[in-house]
Amino acid sequence: MERGIFRCPPQWLPFLPPQVRCPSMQELPLSRWALLALTPDGARAIGGVQLRCKCLLLPGDCPVRTTAPFVISYGLSARDSLTLSGVRQPVLCIQRTLPGPGGALLEPQEIPLGELPGPPEALLGLLGLRLLLMPLTKALFLE
Numbered sequence: 001m002e003r004g005i006f007r008c009p010p011q012w013l014p015f016l017p018p019q020v021r022c023p024s025m026q027e028l029p030l031s032r033w034a035l036l037a038l039t040p041d042g043a044r045a046i047g048g049v050q051l052r053c054k055c056l057l058l059p060g061d062c063p064v065r066t067t068a069p070f071v072i073s074y075g076l077s078a079r080d081s082l083t084l085s086g087v088r089q090p091v092l093c094i095q096r097t098l099p100g101p102g103g104a105l106l107e108p109q110e111i112p113l114g115e116l117p118g119p120p121e122a123l124l125g126l127l128g129l130r131l132l133l134m135p136l137t138k139a140l141f142l143e
Helices: 010-015 040-045 120-133
Strands: 002-006 032-038 052-059 070-074 082-085 091-094 109-112
Touching: 002 040, 002 120, 010 120, 032 040, 032 120, 040 052, 052 120, 070 082, 070 120, 082 120, 091 120
Parallel strands: 002 032, 032 052, 052 070
Antiparallel strands: 082 091, 091 109
16 A cells, blocks of 8 residues: 655655655545545645545645545644644644554644744644654655
8 A cells, every 4th residue: 555645745755655656636536545645735636536545635625625634634623643732832732542563553732843844834744644654753854
């Protein structure tokens, strides 16, 4: 099973985990995805494409319907699984237990974010993807 992010912004490419690829619209329904992340642009473009995935990471306001066993939303709403808080320093908030790297569970917690290459709210999809695929000690360092 594959891991991917649909409609990945070019500036995110250097920060993607090595096992993640950027599929085309034609490839999306052909693969079985262990983890598929949708950027906001990707979520708008997907339309009625049927996705076969185990875990789907998508913007909280995304209208995509799926049968994925794990659906993880990101955004600024309290309903989203991954969100932000913090006034002076951005903090990534895990709102509920999530499937993490290697089958480990990520418990609800707040994780202070260091220097980021852009506004934290614009990077939530990338941060979520890294969080789900990489050990926490590496996931949130975008270097």
